[in-house]
Amino acid sequence: MLLPPKVAHGVADGSVSLAFRRWRRQDVVVGSQFVTVGGVVRVDAVAVVDPGAITDEEAVAAGWPDADRLRRQLDKVTEGDTYRVALGWVGPDPRIALRESADLTEADVAAIDARLERLDRASSHGAWTMATLDVIRRRPHTRAPDLAAEMGRERDPFKIDVRKLKALGLTRSFDVGYEISPRGAAYLDRTTRRPVQR
Numbered sequence: 001m002l003l004p005p006k007v008a009h010g011v012a013d014g015s016v017s018l019a020f021r022r023w024r025r026q027d028v029v030v031g032s033q034f035v036t037v038g039g040v041v042r043v044d045a046v047a048v049v050d051p052g053a054i055t056d057e058e059a060v061a062a063g064w065p066d067a068d069r070l071r072r073q074l075d076k077v078t079e080g081d082t083y084r085v086a087l088g089w090v091g092p093d094p095r096i097a098l099r100e101s102a103d104l105t106e107a108d109v110a111a112i113d114a115r116l117e118r119l120d121r122a123s124s125h126g127a128w129t130m131a132t133l134d135v136i137r138r139r140p141h142t143r144a145p146d147l148a149a150e151m152g153r154e155r156d157p158f159k160i161d162v163r164k165l166k167a168l169g170l171t172r173s174f175d176v177g178y179e180i181s182p183r184g185a186a187y188l189d190r191t192t193r194r195p196v197q198r
Helices: 005-013 056-061 067-074 094-100 106-122 129-138 144-150 155-167 182-190
Strands: 018-023 033-036 039-049 081-091 171-173 178-180
Touching: 005 033, 005 039, 005 081, 018 056, 018 067, 056 067, 094 155, 094 182, 106 129, 106 182, 129 144, 129 155, 129 178, 129 182, 144 155, 155 171, 178 182
Parallel strands: none
Antiparallel strands: 018 081, 033 039, 039 081, 171 178
């Protein structure tokens, strides 16, 4: 479930506790958690509701000024039921602390090696992890399409792969491009793995 940054930060500061969505089928389940720009958010309840019964108070709790404007937004999707989703904040994005932790043991380096090797083996386009880290290190804050083009890849699959590296705490994302995190830099300084030459 995607939350706009303003809403995600609202869940984190307690000003937002609801979301309303129109779906053909329920898209989230109670107890599921997802990472947003505001931290980790949990789904506390999900129910089908009559959009005409949404109150102004509920709309404000979902980050909207009033129910009429929320309904106009929902009406942009013409099919499906309207769902009321109760949201709770779990805590900060754990990847933030992970990417800042640069004091790696030999076991940490070996574990990252193993994770990256698994990602390379599972890939349909061959080994990519070290080459992707290398291009990000050489060209920080460079547009994703430009990095992907240098690697002979399409932008969207490239970005999906970078998200996998981010989940391991090795990179950081910005409005434009990426950079190697402190953890990623420490790993690259110590690993014996090298980019596969294509």
